[in-house]
Amino acid sequence: MFFRELYDQSLAQASYVIGCQATGEAIVIDPLRDPAPYLEVARAEGLRITHVTETHIHADFVSGARELRAASGARLYLSAEGGADWQYAFAAEDDAVLLHDGDRIMVGNIALDVLHTPGHTPEHLSFVVTDTPRAAGPMGIVTGDFVFVGDVGRPDLLERAAGLADTMEAGARTLFRSLQRFRTLPDHLQIWPGHGAGSACGKALGAVPSSTVGYEKRANWGVAATDEAAFVAAVLEGQPEPPRYFAAMKRINRDGPPIIGGAPAMPTLTADAVLAPARDDRWVIDLRRADAFAAGHLEGSLSVPFSKSFSTWIGSIIPVEHELILMAPAGESGGPPAAVTQAARDLFRIGFDRITGWVDAADALAAWQRDGRPLHAALQYPVDSLAARMAGATAITIVDVRGRTEWDAGHLPGATHIPLGDLRQRAAELPAGPLYVHCQSGARSAVATSLLHRLGRSDAIDVQGGFAAWLSGEFPTVGRSG
DSSP states (O other), X not given: OEEEEEEETXXXXXXXXXXXXXXXXXXXXXXXXXXXXXXHHHHHTTOEEEXXXXXXXXXXXXXXXXXXXXXXXXXXXXXXXXXXXXXXXXXXTXXXXXXXXXXXXXXXXXXXXXXXXXXXXXXXXXXXXXXXXXXXXXXXXXXXXXXXXXXXXXSOHHHHTSOOTTOHHHHHHHHHHHHHHHTTSOTTOEEEESBOTTOTTSSSOOSSSOXXXXXXXXXXXXXXXXXXXXXXXXXXXXXXXXXXXXXXXXXXXHHOOOOOSSSOOOOBOOGGGGGSOOOTTEEEEEOSOHHHHHHXXXXXXXXXXXXXXXXXXXXXXXXXXXXXXXXXXXXXXXSOOHHHHHHHHHHHHTTOOOEEEEEEHHHHHHHHHHTTOOXXXXXXXXXXXXXXXXXXXXXXXXXXXXOHHHHHHOBOTTOEEOOGGGXXXXXXXXXXXXXXXXXXXXXXXXXXXXXXXXXXXXXXXXXXXXXXXXXXXXXXXBSOOO
């Protein structure tokens, strides 16, 4: 038996390639959108990808199951559980094998027994893996977003991301029953989850890539829970806000992602590309450092330096159907730097298919000025100066763009709470006058300040260092325990 985990850091997502070395067949579980890494693993190991499946209809990335099927000629296996609202609309078109609880997939001599494990989503499946020639019974279970290392899948996404009212508590109760079944599995089974630390599909995911059923029974609060009411309350409490793009991912993955033949190339644009007339559905994404953006930037551009959170922040602000231009300093050879290539890859994985290309930042800024347009600046403010302003007689507006759990743990007196993902929709609620924008460390507030400038609030000011710097200065807070 061959086993390989492919892990994507930006999504904190795990795909699995499991193969039978005797027959050369392989199955891929929960692939991302670009088929190339899976095809390369199979080629290097002398395997053929003959089966493709996924644990559920994903919310955090565009599924690569259809794309990989088209690239490899594999058979697609999809859940038929979950009721009429959660069936794959493209299953018949793609000649998919529909899976029910108790079914078995044979990949050469490797058996994958299907368990229906609803709760995170109604159609969710897990796969118990057995290397049948060894005659030693099952060795592990691919749990998707059902059981993680140290945590369990969140049951609130259908309501909070997909907009299906009154589904959170029902999902939590269903998840509790699925976990009761999970506890009957042999302790020695390895657990191969769909996500690790940093994913928004849970609230306390461990950074260890795998575990065992027995260990999770002892160490995982959700698996160990035996009181249903207490479990329901605990699993719904403190879940982070789902990024706004999750709703689009659910729809795309249920209805059928378009097959586009792998990750598209990233064209190099002339500097004049940034001079096109402004449109609400067209965005220039400035990947430079936040301080460089603050010193001088194109009117209407959005500051999002590349990081692990890049695609989450973009997906929380911009609809996936909008057009993007990426702007960054050129690489050493004059071509796109690594940050542009990685940013385009990450955006492609969450459904941004209208990336026009990239433009060199120095050329774009120069072209902008040659066209008679001034560069804009964004004021940055240290927390001690903010504290002094707050102590003055004039009331000021402080905008906290952190998540709900961060806010509940402590916030500045008199601050207005609008999470970054809600800011574009709620900016009109903010009063006239300067807006002092902060987050936890200063990263999100720089993004938020640039967004407010695009929305016409040039009086938005980025508070450097954020709430962490505020705490270091021992200034007063509200709601902080300990």
